[in-house]
Amino acid sequence: MSTGTLALIIFVAILAQVAIAALIGLYRRKQQYQDLASRMDELQGAAEPQPATSSAAVTVSSEAAGKAPPAWQGFKGFVVQRRVMEDTAESICSFYLVPVDGQPLPSFKPGQFLTFKLQITDPITCETKSIVRCYSLSDSPQPDYYRVTIKRVPPPANQQDIPPGCCSNYFHDHVQKGMQLSVKAPSGHFYLVEREPLPIVLVGGGIGITPMLSIINTLLNSGSSREIWLFYGVRNGTDHIMKRHLETLQQAHANFHLHICYSRPRETDKEGVDYQHRGHVDIKLLRLTLQLKRHQFYVCGPRAMMESLVPALETWGVATDDIYYESFGPATLPKHKRAKPQAGKPDAAEQAITVTFSKSGKSIVWNPDAESLLELAEDNGIEVDSGCRAGSCGSCQTALESGEVDYTQEPDADIEAGHCLLCISKPKSDLTLTA
Ligand SMILES: Cc1cc2nc3c(=O)[nH]c(=O)nc-3n(C[C@H](O)[C@H](O)[C@H](O)COP(=O)(O)OP(=O)(O)OC[C@H]3O[C@@H](n4cnc5c(N)ncnc54)[C@H](O)[C@@H]3O)c2cc1C
Ligand code: FES
Numbered sequence: 001m002s003t004g005t006l007a008l009i010i011f012v013a014i015l016a017q018v019a020i021a022a023l024i025g026l027y028r029r030k031q032q033y034q035d036l037a038s039r040m041d042e043l044q045g046a047a048e049p050q051p052a053t054s055s056a057a058v059t060v061s062s063e064a065a066g067k068a069p070p071a072w073q074g075f076k077g078f079v080v081q082r083r084v085m086e087d088t089a090e091s092i093c094s095f096y097l098v099p100v101d102g103q104p105l106p107s108f109k110p111g112q113f114l115t116f117k118l119q120i121t122d123p124i125t126c127e128t129k130s131i132v133r134c135y136s137l138s139d140s141p142q143p144d145y146y147r148v149t150i151k152r153v154p155p156p157a158n159q160q161d162i163p164p165g166c167c168s169n170y171f172h173d174h175v176q177k178g179m180q181l182s183v184k185a186p187s188g189h190f191y192l193v194e195r196e197p198l199p200i201v202l203v204g205g206g207i208g209i210t211p212m213l214s215i216i217n218t219l220l221n222s223g224s225s226r227e228i229w230l231f232y233g234v235r236n237g238t239d240h241i242m243k244r245h246l247e248t249l250q251q252a253h254a255n256f257h258l259h260i261c262y263s264r265p266r267e268t269d270k271e272g273v274d275y276q277h278r279g280h281v282d283i284k285l286l287r288l289t290l291q292l293k294r295h296q297f298y299v300c301g302p303r304a305m306m307e308s309l310v311p312a313l314e315t316w317g318v319a320t321d322d323i324y325y326e327s328f329g330p331a332t333l334p335k336h337k338r339a340k341p342q343a344g345k346p347d348a349a350e351q352a353i354t355v356t357f358s359k360s361g362k363s364i365v366w367n368p369d370a371e372s373l374l375e376l377a378e379d380n381g382i383e384v385d386s387g388c389r390a391g392s393c394g395s396c397q398t399a400l401e402s403g404e405v406d407y408t409q410e411p412d413a414d415i416e417a418g419h420c421l422l423c424i425s426k427p428k429s430d431l432t433l434t435a
Helices: 003-044 166-174 206-221 243-252 283-289 303-316 373-379
Strands: 075-085 092-099 113-121 128-136 146-151 180-187 200-205 228-234 256-262 296-300 323-326 354-357 362-365 397-402 405-407 419-421 425-427 431-433
Touching (some): 113 166, 128 146, 128 166, 128 206, 146 206, 200 206, 206 296, 283 303, 303 323, 354 373, 373 425
Parallel strands (some): 200 228, 200 296, 228 256, 296 323
Antiparallel strands (some): 092 146, 113 180, 397 419, 397 431
């Protein structure tokens, strides 16, 4: 054997050893993380179980806490006390709300949202429609006001002929100081879990920062010593809200670690000053920044971020129970955005499902192309209330007289027994709905 061949064999053997050692190291690291998580679960003993669920298609997870009744029933009057523009592009505005009846303001769990009902008149048809939308509370619970922070939603990119977001633009253009609004009590299952003082990691993408602000303000105002990591992803300084507020908190609290990520910084944005990381918040950044120990993760942001980050956290070894996440959409008419698939021949099982709307006296064969029962009802001229179209506001709750439904994502709204949320459900069998 020549010296060259021998050297090559030795080199390949060393390379193989290094690769095997690296793979073993990675495997051990994941095992350590999972062992640590289960040891801490054992120590926690019978403390409240808080399962968070997830799947590739599901974008909302919830804490399965006991159901507290809402602070008030239905909608209640609030007055806009003030408005504050939060970004340089003037596309994100905070609204401070006080109750019309002057009663003490019920508290809420940081991370929860308010549901608004607005009467909006179409400038072209002059028709007035009732629109329901949810907005997260963006400050800690205060005795005298609630705050929501709303981003003006433009038409979809390259579709400027489509009207911009109806409710968010109405807030920006018409909701002024002194105006009265109809508001449902704070609700939602995405909120700060306080049963154990684990370090927490908050990931807010774009306007998904709002529930994180409430969580941060609540923890730091209360003098909590929990380690708090905030990863806030925005395009650049134009969209970066509450910059000074967050920097002031960081200077005042050693347990608050601020990581701002700009995906497309402007020339004037200074790395290390205005932002810490160039790019999106991703699993690589979290792994490089966080210590190998158990954390609670809270994630809220655009769909793409949620769909990549949440599974990546699980792959990294984070226990599902330690991941909480919430999606802000969709609100308007997803059916208009999708190209309708070619009408194919439904299979036998699909043909068999009939949905009966008892009040309207209509029986309709389930259309497998329909996104949800809400869409089926709308397509067939059956009037059903709707708001968020994401299982959050409860507007589309409908009595189920017979049959069963499957949820396409976990409902966030509390559902009364014998009812279902049409916006996120599909029939599992023949159904009769009171609609
Ligand atoms: C739990 C929860 C909390 C939330 N918290 C916040 C928050 O804190 N801050 C915040 O800003 N938002 C928040 N949201 C999102 C908010 O509720 C609304 O979804 C958002 O403001 C958009 O509503 P809109 O009425 O302005 O837009 P929509 O009218 O619902 O329109 C949405 C998009 O669809 C497009 N569109 C309209 N009509 C059509 C059509 N015919 N065809 C195709 N496209 C169309 C619009 O141009 C727009 O781009 C939250 C949502 C949920 C569910
Ligand atoms: S429309 Fe909000 S829960 Fe269905």
